[in-house]
Amino acid sequence: xxxxxxxxxxxxxxxxxxxxxxxxxxxxxxxxxxxxxxxxxxxxxxxxxxxxxxxxxxxxxxxxxxxxxxxxxxxxxxxxxxxxxxxxxxxxxxxxxxxxxxxxxxxxxxxxxxxxxxxxxxxxxxxxxxxxxxxxxxxxxxxxxxxxxxxxxxxxxxxxxxxxxxxxxxxxxxxxxxxxxxxxxxxxxxxxxxxxxxxxxxxxxxxxxxxxxxxxxxxxxxxxxxxxxxxxxxxxxxxxxxxxxxxxxxxxxxxxxxxxxxxxxxxxxxxxxxxxxxxxxxxxxxxxxxxxxxxxxxxxxxxxxxxxxxxxxxxxxxxxxxxxxxxxxxxxxxxxxxxxxxxxxxxxxxxxxxxxxxxxxxxxxxxxxxxxxxxxxxxxxxxxxxxx
Amino acid sequence: xxxxxxxxxxxxxxxxxxxxxxxxxxxxxxxxxxxxxxxxxxxxxxxxxxxxxxxxxxxxxxxxxxxxxxxxxxxxxxxxxxxxxxxxxxxxxxxxxxxxxxxxxxxxxxxxxxxxxxxxxxxxxxxxxxxxxxxxxxxxxxxxxxxxxxxxxxxxxxxxxxxxxxxxxxxxxxxxxxxxxxxxxxxxxxxxxxxxxxxxxxxxxxxxxxxxxxxxxxxxxxxxxxxxxxxxxxxxxxxxxxxxxxxxxxxxxxxxxxxxxxxxxxxxxxxxxxxxxxxxxxxxxxxxxxxxxxxxxxxxxxxxxxxxxxxxxxxxxxxxxxxxxxxxxxxxxxxxxxxxxxxxxxxxxxxxxxxxxxxxxxxxxxxxxxxxxxxxxxxxxxxxxxxx
Numbered sequence: 001x002x003x004x005x006x007x008x009x010x011x012x013x014x015x016x017x018x019x020x021x022x023x024x025x026x027x028x029x030x031x032x033x034x035x036x037x038x039x040x041x042x043x044x045x046x047x048x049x050x051x052x053x054x055x056x057x058x059x060x061x062x063x064x065x066x067x068x069x070x071x072x073x074x075x076x077x078x079x080x081x082x083x084x085x086x087x088x089x090x091x092x093x094x095x096x097x098x099x100x101x102x103x104x105x106x107x108x109x110x111x112x113x114x115x116x117x118x119x120x121x122x123x124x125x126x127x128x129x130x131x132x133x134x135x136x137x138x139x140x141x142x143x144x145x146x147x148x149x150x151x152x153x154x155x156x157x158x159x160x161x162x163x164x165x166x167x168x169x170x171x172x173x174x175x176x177x178x179x180x181x182x183x184x185x186x187x188x189x190x191x192x193x194x195x196x197x198x199x200x201x202x203x204x205x206x207x208x209x210x211x212x213x214x215x216x217x218x219x220x221x222x223x224x225x226x227x228x229x230x231x232x233x234x235x236x237x238x239x240x241x242x243x244x245x246x247x248x249x250x251x252x253x254x255x256x257x258x259x260x261x262x263x264x265x266x267x268x269x270x271x272x273x274x275x276x277x278x279x280x281x282x283x284x285x286x287x288x289x290x291x292x293x294x295x296x297x298x299x300x301x302x303x304x305x306x307x308x309x310x311x312x313x314x315x316x317x318x319x320x321x322x323x324x325x326x327x328x329x330x331x332x333x334x335x336x337x338x339x340x341x342x343x344x345x346x347x348x349x350x351x352x353x354x355x356x357x358x359x360x361x362x363x364x365x366x367x368x369x370x371x372x373x374x375x376x377x378x379x380x381x382x383x384x385x386x387x388x
Numbered sequence: 389x390x391x392x393x394x395x396x397x398x399x400x401x402x403x404x405x406x407x408x409x410x411x412x413x414x415x416x417x418x419x420x421x422x423x424x425x426x427x428x429x430x431x432x433x434x435x436x437x438x439x440x441x442x443x444x445x446x447x448x449x450x451x452x453x454x455x456x457x458x459x460x461x462x463x464x465x466x467x468x469x470x471x472x473x474x475x476x477x478x479x480x481x482x483x484x485x486x487x488x489x490x491x492x493x494x495x496x497x498x499x500x501x502x503x504x505x506x507x508x509x510x511x512x513x514x515x516x517x518x519x520x521x522x523x524x525x526x527x528x529x530x531x532x533x534x535x536x537x538x539x540x541x542x543x544x545x546x547x548x549x550x551x552x553x554x555x556x557x558x559x560x561x562x563x564x565x566x567x568x569x570x571x572x573x574x575x576x577x578x579x580x581x582x583x584x585x586x587x588x589x590x591x592x593x594x595x596x597x598x599x600x601x602x603x604x605x606x607x608x609x610x611x612x613x614x615x616x617x618x619x620x621x622x623x624x625x626x627x628x629x630x631x632x633x634x635x636x637x638x639x640x641x642x643x644x645x646x647x648x649x650x651x652x653x654x655x656x657x658x659x660x661x662x663x664x665x666x667x668x669x670x671x672x673x674x675x676x677x678x679x680x681x682x683x684x685x686x687x688x689x690x691x692x693x694x695x696x697x698x699x700x701x702x703x704x705x706x707x708x709x710x711x712x713x714x715x716x717x718x719x720x721x722x723x724x725x726x727x728x729x730x731x732x733x734x735x736x737x738x739x740x741x742x743x744x745x746x747x748x749x750x751x752x753x754x755x756x757x758x759x760x761x762x763x764x765x766x767x768x769x770x771x772x773x774x775x776x
Contacts, residue, residue, distance in 0.1 A: 255725075
């Protein structure tokens with residue numbers, strides 16, 4: 001048969017039961033949409049690890065993150081061969097107005113920290129203001145948009161780990177150098193934290209949450225890691241050093257059960273829609289049994305019949321899938337806005353789109369298998385006798 | 389007059405593939421719906437039953453969790469001497485001054501580290517929590533480097549089994565027993581002597597205090613006393629309330645994610661049911677005409693087709709529920725974001741959940757079957773009879 005006629009026939013067939021085809025396509029739109037958003041949620045989970053640099057190590061207390069490290073380690077780490085620079089950060093864990101407004105806050109050694117993270121792009125003027133102001137803070141673009149922070153704004157946080165009410169002045173806003181950079185963080189001066197702790201709880205002063213270590217080159221990671229941990233072995237605060245990526249993946253693995261559940265569910269939705277689509281094709285093929293027999297009697301081979309059914313199924317699934325992919329982007333944007341800073345980075349990846357399209361085509365192909373087989377095998381006499 | 393039930397049933401039976409596919413899709417949706425409810429119930433049970441109504445937890449004000457809380461010895465002594473604190477059989481005050489830290493332990497199955505909560509308790513700690521029973525080995529001896537592990541902690545972490553040893557705080561700790569806390573959150577913890585753990589971690593302060601009230605109704609009074617006292621910066625909560633709050637975020641997340649998924653999935657399943665029912669109507673136009681001509685009312689036709697859809701949904705619902713009930717054999721472990729420690733909980737099926745699930749499937753059936761049933765009922769007798 002001429003390909004144009006073939007395509008025409010397939011299209012006509014697909015549009016014969018408008019309501020049924022429409023409903024099926026709608027189901028596929030919903031499924032592909034859900035699949036895409038779920039995959040994006042999983043990607044967002046790994047965003048921290050994806051944005052990690054290979055030339056940065058994180059050193060923390062070997063017992064767990066809850067225990068701090070002494071400030072004196074800074075000099076010792078810097079002496080180790082292969083270390084280019086060292087900075088440190090403390091997780092602050094403050095509450096902005098209510099517990100609902102969660103965003104990460106770090107007390108950092110400002111100059112060295114921003115030097116280690118070139119992906120946090122700050123206007124030099126704002127940076128100067130920040131360095132001059134002991135109570136100054138630098139916030140990410142996304143955070144600033146969410147809460148309307150502008151340079152000069154006062155921000156008050158209620159400490160959970162460090163007691164008291166803490167006042168900050170926003171001095172600058174940082175942008176991410178790449179789309180995967182987390183711009184929902186809040187940085188302020190560790191000195192401000194430390195001076196207050198010296199007064200309030202001297203025992204907890206001069207301590208650091210984690211050290212961030214910059215390497216001269218990425219291939220020194222293994223030796224430097226071992227050297228740092230060896231330096232502090234058998235001390236009161238033993239250390240555990242990992243690459244930044246391993247450190248971030250550690251957090252992901254703690255909530256792995258949830259990630260796995262989301263992944264399973266994202267495939268389950270494809271299964272469900274496969275059942276719906278297969279049902280549609282099975283019904284369609286059953287109704288047209290007599291027609292297929294007629295076509296066979298006219299001389300069409302079993303392969304062309306199978307191709308027709310596959311074509312129809314793929315056309316419906318493809319159309320639904322396409323609409324689904326297109327709708328994923330605005331929905332993901334909306335979802336990210338609703339979630340606020342829970343997912344700092346929430347982008348629909350190229351891989352996700354590829355998987356969506358593949359899933360739609362797979363659904364179409366699988367649904368057509370059984371009906372195509374039946375149509376190809378049908379005997380003309382039986383088929384003509386068949387009443388839909 | 390009603391159309392006999394066997395007519396409806398046989399209609400489903402003749403088209404087995406379509407029935408199976410539609411019911412299968414619905415079963416998957418029902419399965420997801422049920423497992424989410426079961427997970428939420430399991431989490432609720434685990435954390436709510438961790439606490440007891442007449443126990444009071446005291447933590448530093450606005451520290452949210454025990455891990456972040458600090459109570460020094462002077463404050464602890466003041467709290468301990470409140471007149472509402474119950475006395476034990478030997479006249480001792482039923483107070484457990486506890487120290488709570490997080491330690492990184494390696495999971496047995498994945499070899500990955502996770503935060504485990506280590507709780508140093510006073511000898512009264514066990515009396516205050518009657519649900520905790522030593523099931524193997526013995527309790528730790530005060531003043532020694534001995535620890536006991538909760539049932540699920542012993543199963544999941546390397547070195548936490550009975551007879552094994554753990555290394556933290558520059559000491560080797562021997563696990564001398566395991567305890568069962570009746571599926572509560574304590575099952576994911578490891579307990580030792582508070583004094584020894586404070587030594588090991590170089591912490592001169594407690595994390596929290598737990599005491600029993602001599603009169604369960606005197607809670608408001610003791611809370612007012614503690615929060616009014618100028619020497620203290622603490623907050624007091626009933627133990628039950630404290631643990632319920634700990635799970636709030638995780639429970640909310642599971643509920644929102646689960647319900648969103650259920651809604652999306654049910655759209656798919658309803659569409660599947662609708663397609664099936666529309667086809668079922670279209671195939672039987674002549675039959676419907678005959679039935680009407682025989683004197684069956686529109687109402688009866690509507691009822692027959694609705695029954696068919698509901699029956700279809702019920703088959704799916706029962707299959708989904710049966711599959712979900714098998715999930716009770718699995719235990720989920722994930723990090724609780726609020727306490728930052730690992731928590732194990734299992735899927736719990738209750739009668740209430742079973743009823744909700746079946747109701748959900750019935751609603752899907754009615755929604756999916758309603759429009760096609762109306763179409764069937766509205767057919768004009770003459771047109772329908774002519775369609776053969």
